[in-house]
Amino acid sequence: MEKMKLKMLYSDLKQDIDIIEKELEKALNSSSHLINEASLHLLQAGGKRIRPVFVLISAKFGNYNIDEIKNIAVPLELIHSASLVHDDVIDNSDMRRGRYTVKAQWNNRVAMYTGDYIFARALEYVTSIENQAVHKILAHTMVEICNGEVIQIEDKFRLNQNIKDYFRRIKRKTALLIESSCELGAIVGGAEPEVVRHLKRFGYYVGMSYQIIDDILDFTSTDKQLGKPAGSDLLQGNITLPILLLKDQPKIQKFIAAASNGFVTEDERLEMLEVVRNSDAIKKATVVSNQYLLKALKEVEALPNIPMKKKLRDIALFMGKRKY
Template sequence: MKLKLLYSDLKSDLDVIEKELATAVNSSSHLLNEASLHLLLAGGKRIRPVFVLLSAKFGDYSIDSIKNVAVPVELIHMASLVHDDVIDDAETRRGRETVKTQWNNRVAMYTGDFLFARAIEYITVLENTYAHEVLSHTMVELCIGEILQIEDKHLIDQTVRDYLRRIKRKTAILISASCALGAIASGADEKTIRHLKRFGYYVGMSFQIIDDILDITSTDEQLGKPAGSDLLQGNITLPVLYVKNEPTIAPLLKEMLDGSISEDNKQQLLTEIRNSEAINHAKQVSNMYLQKALNEVKQLPANSAKKSLQNIALFMSKRKF
């Protein structure tokens, strides 16, 4: 089953979000418009707006007001991707040239800054100050996550705790905020907001761990970028942490992180990791977070969105690519 089938009933509202995103990235600068639209047209799962919409179903749902939350969380996600690609020197994303490749690093950085600013501008229509606090805190944590990733690059002497702290800030916190903001904007009660916020955090952790597993186990075609690109960029992920000291892996890993590895040795390293127990260990950690997310769903009031949240969490944490 495709992910979009799990929230097909939201299609008309997501179309509203998509049109609003196109409006949001518009500016008086032709170059900025081109760069922003290049990123927007690359598509994506739009999973963060989906979580906003589903979470809003636990309150007084109105797409006209909820879009003012769904749009900024996606803009923040887009901005973080543009900045990520500069930091990682990535040439492709989702099978397309990145903004930095199509233009240059300076254009990419200002495009990301512009999208961040637009996100702040959009949410100002909400009078609820808690929503502003959640969004601003999320943006601060995202930036800290980016810096942590830079600090941890090529650093083999790091722990699982370091990794989990990093992915919390880089991925989980924005999904958590998406769920919380949807509920806040629709006027859901405090207990429901807390459960949705925790649900988003656990789903985000599970999702990112699976993403890091797939970076090693998937093909270039499935990923839309070279397999093992995280490692090539010096990012140490959970599966790698579990096998970094293995005799057959350690020397190849050092070559990879030094940037001196041949294509044959790179493929050998990926094969060694794929055939190790590291993949299963990482999947177990992802599943632990998934179960925590499902436990939060159980505490939510009964409605159609509850089942959708459960199904999406299961899909995201069990996907093959």
């Protein structure tokens, strides 16, 4: 339902989004039957396609040409998809969006090679763009995403981390790719440098807000809404903002100790969810997300007054206020 509402917000871009979908299918075509199957499995899981949408909208602030814009929208979505495949191996996740992950459907080895293949196709796809600045930004984005994945492994079950550690991690995990989507869409679209800067900052702020909400929803949503068990982040050792705000509570410490040893009962999981949901950590984390959202909206206000300006604002508000 939430995904449907979001798609309605950018329904006038449907024709170009359909072009992106077809290009994604083409990009994932491989001579390997196994990689084809695994890639198609991932693509059919769908997704909000937030990153390509931000590319398209940002390009509207310049000289919009879908035949050029698709050459950056597709690789950005491919990079996101590849990072999800790798994340599922790192986190030992069997479910994503209510479907079996590539790792669960096949195995870790197939998942890692599939993720690597998708990364490689992203690089191959972007070679049609001559602007060296685009390649430099994209390369930096990929390096930082990989750094983020390693840091996430190092930080698993580590309670002595602080909020700055968390912010740095979610910047690499989520915000950076959304920031790059906005920046690169504007650059490829030929937008003015000042407009590019505002869109880049917008992408960073809305990406941070989006990930914090995602981390909150992991505790407040139902298993059905999430398509996986609520509290999965903590079960996998990922210490998110709500838990950082509760890390001194004995019950939370006890649960993390049990989870790190792989011994958590269903009753313990439900008790942990109750503790988090009844605390003030959810409200405090929401305040932080809203602070980032307000910064994003401020960047939107500084943009030229074209129809896409309101759409950017509406999508940002939806992302920052979604329920699951």
